[in-house]
Amino acid sequence: MSTSILIQDITIYTEDEKIENGFLLLKEGKIVEISKHPILLDQNSEDYLCIDGEGLIAIPGFIDGHIHGAAGADTMDASEEALDTIATCLPKEGTTSFLATTMTQSNENIEKALRNIACYENKAGKSEVVGIHLEGPFINEEKKGAQPAEFIHSPNVELMKKWQEISAGMIKTITLAPECDGDGLIPYLEQNGYNISAGHSSATFEEIKQSVSQGVAQLTHLCNAMTGLHHRDIGAVGAAFLLNELKAEIIADEIHTSEEMLQIIYNNIGSERLLLISDAIRAKSLPDGAYELGGQPVTVLNGRATLEDGTLAGSILKMDEAAKNMLKLDGVTIRDIIKMSAENPAKQINIFDQKGSITVGKDADILLLDEKLAIKYTICRGIIAYEE
Numbered sequence: 001m002s003t004s005i006l007i008q009d010i011t012i013y014t015e016d017e018k019i020e021n022g023f024l025l026l027k028e029g030k031i032v033e034i035s036k037h038p039i040l041l042d043q044n045s046e047d048y049l050c051i052d053g054e055g056l057i058a059i060p061g062f063i064d065g066h067i068h069g070a071a072g073a074d075t076m077d078a079s080e081e082a083l084d085t086i087a088t089c090l091p092k093e094g095t096t097s098f099l100a101t102t103m104t105q106s107n108e109n110i111e112k113a114l115r116n117i118a119c120y121e122n123k124a125g126k127s128e129v130v131g132i133h134l135e136g137p138f139i140n141e142e143k144k145g146a147q148p149a150e151f152i153h154s155p156n157v158e159l160m161k162k163w164q165e166i167s168a169g170m171i172k173t174i175t176l177a178p179e180c181d182g183d184g185l186i187p188y189l190e191q192n193g194y195n196i197s198a199g200h201s202s203a204t205f206e207e208i209k210q211s212v213s214q215g216v217a218q219l220t221h222l223c224n225a226m227t228g229l230h231h232r233d234i235g236a237v238g239a240a241f242l243l244n245e246l247k248a249e250i251i252a253d254e255i256h257t258s259e260e261m262l263q264i265i266y267n268n269i270g271s272e273r274l275l276l277i278s279d280a281i282r283a284k285s286l287p288d289g290a291y292e293l294g295g296q297p298v299t300v301l302n303g304r305a306t307l308e309d310g311t312l313a314g315s316i317l318k319m320d321e322a323a324k325n326m327l328k329l330d331g332v333t334i335r336d337i338i339k340m341s342a343e344n345p346a347k348q349i350n351i352f353d354q355k356g357s358i359t360v361g362k363d364a365d366i367l368l369l370d371e372k373l374a375i376k377y378t379i380c381r382g383i384i385a386y387e388e
Contacts, residue, residue: 003028003047005382006039010053010368013060013338015357024058026364029382034360049384053368056376059338060357061096061365062319063345065173065275066133066221066249068101068293069282075100076294078112083120083129089285090127091378091385093318095278096365097128097355099172103294104136104147107159111166118168125383128365130351131172134163135220138185139200140177145225146313147200148294155185172349175220177201178211190215195348197249200225201236208239212246218348221279222248222265224256224312241268247348249277250340252322253315255304263329271336275344276322281305281314324373337373 007024014034025033025041033039041048068074073085083100090098102113114132122128136147138155155176164171173195178186179202189196198211199220204227208216219226219240227235234241240248248269252262256279266274278284283291283300291298291305298305298313305313323337338357346356355363364382369375378386 004041005049005051005364005379005384006041007051007053007058007366007368008038011057012358013057013334015359022058024053024358024366026366026379026382029364031358031360031362031364031366034358051368051377056368056370057334058358059334059367059369060342060355061367061378061380062094062276062323062341063130063355064090064095064098064278064280064319065345065349066101066135066277067095067098067280068103068314070280070284072282072286074282074293075102075117076105076109076113078109078116080116080120083117084123084126087123087126087129090319091380092285092375093320094323094367094369094375094378095127095319096367096378096380096385097130099131099133099349100129101133101135101279104139104144104151105294106151110134110137111163114163114167114170117170118166125380125385127380127385130355131349132167132170133173133175134171135175136200138174138176138180140180140202142202143177143200143225145200146293146296146298146307146311148296155181155183157183157185157188160185160188173197173218175199177203178214178216179203179207181211186211186214186216193350195350198226198236202227203236205234205236205239208236209243212239212243217245217247218275219246219248221256221277222250223261224251240265240273244273247273247275247344249275249279251279251315251317252276252325253303253317254325256312256315259325259328262326266326266329266332271332271339271344273344274340275348276319276326276341278317278319278322279314280317284316284318286316320373320375327373334371
């Protein structure tokens with residue numbers, strides 16, 4: 001396996017500029033040189049692979065901050081094999097790192113999943129687990145969506161401390177309903193550096209605004225399982241529009257949010273505060289059919305995953321599809337896609353010093369695509385994980 005990759009004659013989107021006909025040198029999993037001029041390597045002393053990037057662009061790999069599963073596996077399976085399956089599947093869609101996302105389940109099952117992630121070893125040439133997104137069980141039953149109601153319970157600081165210990169500090173993002181927080185969990189989470197996301201919530205605009213003052217920094221899958229816009233209370237969706245402190249996840253599959261709503265969201269929030277996610281379940285990358293989510297039957301038909309009562313049950317969205325759907329909107333550029341799919345997610349969970357941009361010294365998580373975002377190569381930590 002080559003220890004170095006030289007990418008030649010490619011358009012590179014760095015943090016600060018767009019370099020035409022540029023050169024990238026990747027070595028030992030890191031970006032070691034970005035140049036406007038040819039990079040010379042000593043062919044006798046170094047094993048390297050050359051990639052001709054003519055006609056392609058290089059952008060940072062996608063970071064999916066909210067994904068439950070793919071290719072028949074789910075985080076809640078609590079096995080090394082399940083995480084391996086997900087991590088193997090994701091590079092095809094450009095995802096080079098992700099938060100393994102749990103769901104509302106029994107404490108026992110959540111703890112099994114947390115222990116499994118805590119001891120999981122990332123594999124070379126696969127998407128990287130960079131932490132955990134704890135979605136539930138501290139949510140509002142009124143907005144449970146596909147989260148099983150019988151396992152919902154009130155926010156609890158002591159339980160949260162226990163779970164973070166079990167996870168070996170891997171929990172990065174927590175989705176909760178702020179209006180249900182009678183135990184002071186939000187201030188505790190803020191003091192300890194968590195990314196707090198309001199979701200599965202019936203909170204009013206004023207309740208969201210108050211929670212933001214306490215440390216809530218994000219909204220989970222905007223427009224879904226939350227209070228919508230109303231002319232007398234603009235709810236959580238209105239809070240995303242008005243409060244600059246809030247980032248917002250978006251499932252850009254044109255099912256959870258229509259193309260028209262995506263345009264309205266982009267016009268009002270912009271790429272600086274949006275986070276592209278998949279919220280994908282185990283059915284992603286598999287045919288239509290019968291699946292399960294948290295012990296509940298799920299049917300996938302024509303790209304839509306639903307419970308028996310018709311409730312949307314996550315998605316089968318791929319991150320490259322989400323990016324393409326956003327790029328179709330008026331005003332959205334490649335630079336905006338980079339912000340929403342890589343830069344913002346990395347900053348939100350405090351890994352921007354390692355990932356989220358093409359910068360010397362950062363992990364070599366890089367996508368080579370055409371201008372329509374068709375993926376030609378996915379490079380995970382300096383290793384080609386997918387090639388068209």
